[in-house]
Amino acid sequence: MSNPKTILCRCEDVTLEEFREAFSEGFSELESLKRYTGTGTGFCQGKGCMSEAAAELAVLRNIPPEKVRLTTIRPPAEPLTFGQLASLDVPEFQPAREEER
Amino acid sequence: MSSDKVTFDFKGKSISCRPGTSVAVALWEEGVRVLSHSPKYGRPRGISCARGQCTSCLMRVDGVPNIRTCETEVRDGMTVERQDTGAFYGAGMQKILATADNLFPVGFYYKWFTRPTALNRVFLDMIRPLTGVGRIPEPGTELKADGLSNSLVTDLGDFSKVIVGGGPAGLAAAVESSGPVLVLDEHHECGGQRGTALREATTALGNRLERFPVLANSGRRLDGLIKDFSARPEHTFLGGVRAVAGYPPNGLLLRRENDLATMNFRELVWAAGAMDTLGLFPGNDTPGLIGPRALYRLLLRDGLDVAGRQVLILGNGIDSWLSAVLLAERGARISLVITESGYHTEISAAIDAKWQLTTGFKLASIRPHGEGQLAATLVSRESSPSGPLHSHLQLEADLAIICGQGKPTFDIPFQLGIDMSLQQDRGGFIPTGAGESSVFSGRLPDGATVAVVGEAIGETVMEPIVPPGKQKNGHPEGSAQ
Amino acid sequence: MIPLSSEPVPSTADAVIVGAGINGLATAYELAGLGLKNIVVIEKDYIGSGSTGRCGGGIRQQWTTEENIRLAQESVRMYEGMSAELGYQVFFRQGGYLMVTESEDDLPALRKAVELQNICDVPTEFLQPDECLKIVPDLDISHIKGATFCPKDGTAYPFAVVWGYARACHRRGVKIFIRSKVTEVTADQGEIRSVVTDRGTISTPLLINCAGPWARSLAAMVGVKLPNRQERHEIMVSESLKPFLDPMVISISNGIYFSQSLRGEIVGGIGDPAEPQLEGPESFDTSSGLRFAVRFAKALLAYYPRAAQVKMMRQWAGMYDVTPDHRPILGGIPGLEGYFHICGFSGHGFMLGPVTGRRMAQFITTGRSDKIINSLSLDRFERGDIQTDAFVVG
Numbered sequence: 013m014s015n016p017k018t019i020l021c022r023c024e025d026v027t028l029e030e031f032r033e034a035f036s037e038g039f040s041e042l043e044s045l046k047r048y049t050g051t052g053t054g055f056c057q058g059k060g061c062m063s064e065a066a067a068e069l070a071v072l073r074n075i076p077p078e079k080v081r082l083t084t085i086r087p088p089a090e091p092l093t094f095g096q097l098a099s100l101d102v103p104e105f106q107p108a109r110e111e112e113r
Numbered sequence: 114m115s116s117d118k119v120t121f122d123f124k125g126k127s128i129s130c131r132p133g134t135s136v137a138v139a140l141w142e143e144g145v146r147v148l149s150h151s152p153k154y155g156r157p158r159g160i161s162c163a164r165g166q167c168t169s170c171l172m173r174v175d176g177v178p179n180i181r182t183c184e185t186e187v188r189d190g191m192t193v194e195r196q197d198t199g200a201f202y203g204a205g206m207q208k209i210l211a212t213a214d215n216l217f218p219v220g221f222y223y224k225w226f227t228r229p230t231a232l233n234r235v236f237l238d239m240i241r242p243l244t245g246v247g248r249i250p251e252p253g254t255e256l257k258a259d260g261l262s263n264s265l266v267t268d269l270g271d272f273s274k275v276i277v278g279g280g281p282a283g284l285a286a287a288v289e290s291s292g293p294v295l296v297l298d299e300h301h302e303c304g305g306q307r308g309t310a311l312r313e314a315t316t317a318l319g320n321r322l323e324r325f326p327v328l329a330n331s332g333r334r335l336d337g338l339i340k341d342f343s344a345r346p347e348h349t350f351l352g353g354v355r356a357v358a359g360y361p362p363n364g365l366l367l368r369r370e371n372d373l374a375t376m377n378f379r380e381l382v383w384a385a386g387a388m389d390t391l392g393l394f395p396g397n398d399t400p401g402l403i404g405p406r407a408l409y410r411l412l413l414r415d416g417l418d419v420a421g422r423q424v425l426i427l428g429n430g431i432d433s434w435l436s437a438v439l440l441a442e443r444g445a446r447i448s449l450v451i452t453e454s455g456y457h458t459e460i461s462a463a464i465d466a467k468w469q470l471t472t473g474f475k476l477a478s479i480r481p482h483g484e485g486q487l488a489a490t491l492v493s494r495e496s497s498p499s500g501p502l503h504s505h506l507q508l509e510a511d512l513a514i515i516c517g518q519g520k521p522t523f524d525i526p527f528q529l530g531i532d533m534s535l536q537q538d539r540g541g542f543i544p545t546g547a548g549e550s551s552v553f554s555g556r557l558p559d560g561a562t563v564a565v566v567g568e569a570i571g572e573t574v575m576e577p578i579v580p581p582g583k584q585k586n587g588h589p590e591g592s593a594q
Numbered sequence: 595m596i597p598l599s600s601e602p603v604p605s606t607a608d609a610v611i612v613g614a615g616i617n618g619l620a621t622a623y624e625l626a627g628l629g630l631k632n633i634v635v636i637e638k639d640y641i642g643s644g645s646t647g648r649c650g651g652g653i654r655q656q657w658t659t660e661e662n663i664r665l666a667q668e669s670v671r672m673y674e675g676m677s678a679e680l681g682y683q684v685f686f687r688q689g690g691y692l693m694v695t696e697s698e699d700d701l702p703a704l705r706k707a708v709e710l711q712n713i714c715d716v717p718t719e720f721l722q723p724d725e726c727l728k729i730v731p732d733l734d735i736s737h738i739k740g741a742t743f744c745p746k747d748g749t750a751y752p753f754a755v756v757w758g759y760a761r762a763c764h765r766r767g768v769k770i771f772i773r774s775k776v777t778e779v780t781a782d783q784g785e786i787r788s789v790v791t792d793r794g795t796i797s798t799p800l801l802i803n804c805a806g807p808w809a810r811s812l813a814a815m816v817g818v819k820l821p822n823r824q825e826r827h828e829i830m831v832s833e834s835l836k837p838f839l840d841p842m843v844i845s846i847s848n849g850i851y852f853s854q855s856l857r858g859e860i861v862g863g864i865g866d867p868a869e870p871q872l873e874g875p876e877s878f879d880t881s882s883g884l885r886f887a888v889r890f891a892k893a894l895l896a897y898y899p900r901a902a903q904v905k906m907m908r909q910w911a912g913m914y915d916v917t918p919d920h921r922p923i924l925g926g927i928p929g930l931e932g933y934f935h936i937c938g939f940s941g942h943g944f945m946l947g948p949v950t951g952r953r954m955a956q957f958i959t960t961g962r963s964d965k966i967i968n969s970l971s972l973d974r975f976e977r978g979d980i981q982t983d984a985f986v987v988g
């Protein structure tokens with residue numbers, strides 16, 4: 013067939029096969045799989061693929077899906093231009109808030 | 114300049130279209146279905162989310178790279194270009210990349226040509242110009258920060274309770290609130306992602322509405338909520354505003370067009386609904402393959418012209434019926450692949466409407482076909498993949514709508530420090546412990562809360578009539594392998 | 595390659611290294627190369643999860659103290675051959691570092707630094723504002739008063755570096771355990787005896803503290819008091835675009851730095867004078883702030899207005915492990931046999947990691963310390979032998 017690929021992450025063009033292969037190379041957590049394969053690091057910042065990737069990892073590791081350790085989702089939720097950001101006033105400094113997780 | 118047509122430039126060709134539509138839709142109607150190519154394999158990509166949340170429609174617009182053309186309104190005289198016509202992806206390369214499966218083993222760039230150092234340098238020099246999508250704008254085209262008006266700041270008022278999402282869940286939360294609340298939504302009207310679609314469909318159906326109980330019930334529920342909300346003058350609805358970041362401990366960054374504004378909340382109700390999930394199957398990135406929420410935006414926001422188009426709808430539940438009714442009313446030819454039991458009344462209405470109906474099959478793969486079309490391969494649910502030939506079915510279409518279980522929107526609650534975990538029966542990431550309660554405090558200051566409600570927490574809000582025995586996972590079979 | 599987090603740790607080892615950041619892994623790799631067997635690396639999260647994975651990947655030789663210059667220079671040589679050495683692409687690219695200032699008052703110091711760097715054979719030059727345009731054509735030089743440029747400085751991809759080291763460690767028999775945390779260290783009669791982790795106890799005569807911002811807490815487990823403080827620093831990446839920016843641009847006036855990675859993203863950060871110095875992980879906060887995004891955007895556009903319509907994709911934060919003189923702390927402790935630390939990098943441990951790992955491995959196996967290790971030992975603070983590097987930026 014001319015189009016056999018199953019795309020896990022569209023933005024970075026990562027196939028499901030590649031994700032599985034990376035797992036078999038020893039990348040056993042979403043944190044490292046994400047950086048090694050690029051899954052979830054593109055324009056959508058994982059909206060399109062992180063839950064699919066987590067579900068696949070649960071299968072690969074044979075653990076319940078809710079046990080998969082997620083990667084931290086960082087702001088912003090959509091790309092913003094430096095021009096837009098620079099138009100804001102600098103917010104006050106807020107001191108450290110909490111013990112790290 | 115006449116106001117009933119807008120003309121813009123694409124590849125040196127003038128394209129005329131109606132004003133108010135998006136660049137991506139204007140191109141689609143011109144037959145330009147491929148808006149970009151994927152970065153590694155050069156796979157064709159077309160409109161997908163229609164909400165500025167993926168990469169599929171990124172183009173260079175007026176010299177600015179990576180513009181989400183699905184959310185960019187056409188303007189007279191604008192220039193639109195594809196970004197992937199560089200040396201690497203020219204001509205034959207695309208074909209090779211699209212067919213050669215193992216040309217790039219995972220992480221190849223970490224493994225190739227590391228030795229000796231001289232070769233490594235050459236390799237790096239070679240790949241540098243190939244990475245990156247789009248070129249930085251030329252100097253002098255920059256948008257000056259002080260040119261942004263920031264009118265949004267003055268519109269926000271002084272509310273301590275904010276509800277993000279003006280769909281059924283957000284409206285219900287507003288109606289239950291005692292003090293004044295601000296309801297924000299990226300749509301200009303309240304009703305949520307299906308709101309205007311549902312209103313159009315119920316009106317269009319007229320006295321046939323009762324033949325689609327799922328639409329009739331949801332429509333009544335939504336009408337009721339909107340009425341109750343309007344009866345509360347202390348509440349404010351602000352449309353066209355999207356929450357674009359959450360900053361701990363309790364900050365929200367909001368955007369209306371180019372303007373940003375910040376707000377600190379005491380109580381946040383996250384009712385931003387769900388995103389379309391297309392699922393994992395071969396060809397799941399084929400142009401023309403979209404989810405129902407994208408379809409509603411394309412039809413109602415952009416006025417996508419589907420008259421005479423063949424549209425394939427896969428799945429069940431409110432979205433497949435709503436999509437089918439809307440598309441049929443707008444003159445599309447409907448082919449419906451039903452993947453669950455139930456919905457007997459709707460099915461008999463579909464038969465009377467002479468829609469093409471398929472049951473007993475599930476989706477196996479999709480691929481591009483002909484000029485901008487696609488072809489879906491279905492397999493019989495009973496047969497094995499190696500089964501007899503008649504257990505396969507191929508359906509061709511201009512658009513395919515996959516109506517699966519939506520994926521809860523999770524990013525901003527997550528950014529605010531609320532623990533999330535994957536709950537597959539709810540469609541994706543939701544706050545850990547959701548179920549017992551929907552109110553979370555994460556790292557918020559004392560007394561501040563985030564409540565996550567509705568489809569954002571995997572709950573079906575539009576469809577109170579869940580047929581008995583219906584599984585929660587309404588994904589078309591085969592698409593969530 | 596790396597055992598899944600369910601497997602137990604071994605009960606004995608010849609050396610336990612705490613921390614799988616660049617320093618822990620480089621040290622493990624070099625120690626194994628010198629013939630040490632049974633090396634175990636213990637990492638509480640995942641490889642590169644500490645400062646290393648959060649850093650900007652910048653590698654420069656433009657410093658004002660001779661040690662920093664020499665160490666960085668040696669490191670640059672190692673980075674030049676690192677992809678080949680490790681058999682792994684680390685994406686080291688020498689686009690140079692352009693260090694700018696907005697203050698006339700800094701110019702004498704810049705010239706002096708260039709002189710010292712030239713003496714050490716680092717090819718830095720002093721540039722007038724308009725000469726900067728040859729290096730970054732679209733730079734806004736209106737507030738720049740002078741700059742220095744070293745074409746041999748560059749950047750590498752931090753995760754690739756730690757993965758490359760981890761694989762090479764694996765080939766040399768080093769065992770790396772992720773998701774395992776050191777909770778206690780026992781010493782007896784002035785010697786290290788064992789390391790207690792949440793996945794079992796390892797008896798070992800050798801403990802190497804490469805715990806980055808957590809080094810202070812780890813040292814405290816054996817009664818060693820480090821003067822290190824931790825500082826939160828934020829950083830961001832933009833969308834990825836075709837190459838337009840060759841060097842890293844860094845301002846000693848406001849602490850902004852930005853470069854374009856080999857993936858095409860602008861990677862950059864800016865220090866915030868309001869960030870307090872913290873003591874220990876209880877007060878670490880690595881969440882993201884809008885304040886950073888706005889400050890960075892304003893500072894970026896002041897130097898590089900062409901980026902106004904470039905989009906920021908994501909921002910994150912990490913900790914610097916800062917010493918009173920901004921120089922790392924290397925070596926051991928008199929009277930505590932088998933304990934070593936490699937920490938306190940004050941925001942430039944990525945560029946120094948390969949060389950500090952190599953030198954410390956030699957020191958640990960032979961017991962012969964070199965001049966640099968001597969002068970960077972912890973007791974310098976008692977001796978009062980402190981020289982602060984003036985070019986700590988970011």
Ligand SMILES: Cc1cc2nc3c(=O)[nH]c(=O)nc-3n(C[C@H](O)[C@H](O)[C@H](O)COP(=O)(O)OP(=O)(O)OC[C@H]3O[C@@H](n4cnc5c(N)ncnc54)[C@H](O)[C@@H]3O)c2cc1C
Pocket residue numbers: 612613614615616617618636637638639640641642643644645646647648649650651652653774775776777804805806807808809812827828829863911912913914936937939940941942943944945946947
């Ligand atoms: C935003 C930012 C930008 C930076 N930019 C640059 C730059 O451009 N150039 C540069 O040279 N440097 C830069 N740095 C500094 C650089 O990142 C650090 O100096 C360097 O990475 C330190 O490496 P390390 O291996 O010593 O520590 P780390 O990378 O922090 O590794 C320490 C490891 O120890 C583990 N650990 C700690 N305690 C325990 C325990 N009890 N049990 C088990 N494991 C434990 C941690 O999980 C961590 O992985 C930057 C830092 C930040 C935060």
Ligand code: FES
Pocket residue numbers: 159160161162163164165166167168169170171181182183184
């Ligand atoms: S971003 Fe435009 S289709 Fe997804």
